[in-house]
Amino acid sequence: MISLSGTLTVRIINGRNGEFRVGSLHTEIGDFAVKDPVLDQYDEGCYEGVFGISRVFSSSYTATSRIVIETRAVLETIALANVNTLSAEESEPIEQDPIDEDEPRKEPHSTETAQTSESSLPEEQEAESGQGDEANTDPDAQLFGLLWPLQDSVKLDPTVDRGRFRRQRDRLKELGYQFKPVGQVWLKG
Structure with missing residues (x-):
């Protein structure tokens, strides 16, 4: 580097x-x-x-x-x-969206693995491990993963899928967070 x-x-x-x-x-x-x-x-x-x-x-x-x-x-x-x-003269109109170039990234657990683990875990074990219905149905928890629940200061992980990264950014804006370029953090407004 x-x-x-x-x-x-x-x-x-x-x-x-x-x-x-x-x-x-x-x-x-x-x-x-x-x-x-x-x-x-x-x-x-x-x-x-x-x-x-x-x-x-x-x-x-x-x-x-x-x-x-x-x-x-x-x-x-x-x-x-x-x-x-x-400034206005620094804009160029033609660009390709980088999301079109990205290779599809695999989620940490493939659907086959997720189905196997879900079917092998009894409901009592799911409740004990804290992976009940609440975590599965809360869209913000699914979107932010390990960052959930959000703190007053949030630093996004740019290594996640670009589409997910953009959804996280948009949701933070909806929740009243503001991006601070110096430090690269989102602060609750």
């Missing part, structure tokens, strides 16, 4: 799966496209700081009648120093 000072410009794009965020990282050694799930919690703007890059690779996608080839960086760490608003 290398650490570089630079500016991360985050843009919000409307795609067929809804809004998504993409970034452009400008550093002293070059410019990189950033499509990490962690960006889905940021507002549009320019974020100055130190960025830990774990991987650089080339990637391509098609958009309308063009083929776009870009150099991407995978961000391991983000330490922000300053946040600025995004």
Whole structure:
């Protein structure tokens, strides 16, 4: 991993799966496209700081009648120093939603394993283990998993499925949480 000072410009794009965020990282050694799930919690703007890059690779996608080839960086760490608003000329209209590129991730328990474990556990054991109907029917508990119940300060895990990450972000907004880019946490408003 290398650490570089630079500016991360985050843009919000409307795609067929809804809004998504993409970034452009400008550093002293070059410019990189950033499509990490962690960006889905940021507002549009320019974020100055130190960025830990774990991987650089080339990637391509098609958009309308063009083929776009870009150099991407995978961000391991983000330490922000300053946040600025995004100017109109920094927006680019054509982007592919990164969710379309993601390989489907497997949930911790496959459906076959879940069915086997459910059928082998008597109802008394389920009640004793705290995995009764309440946890299974509460949509917030299912959405947030180990983060549930939510505290006043929440840090989302960007390694979960990108669609789930976006649903978590949207639900936090509905619950009155606000994202603080410096520190990358959601605080109860």
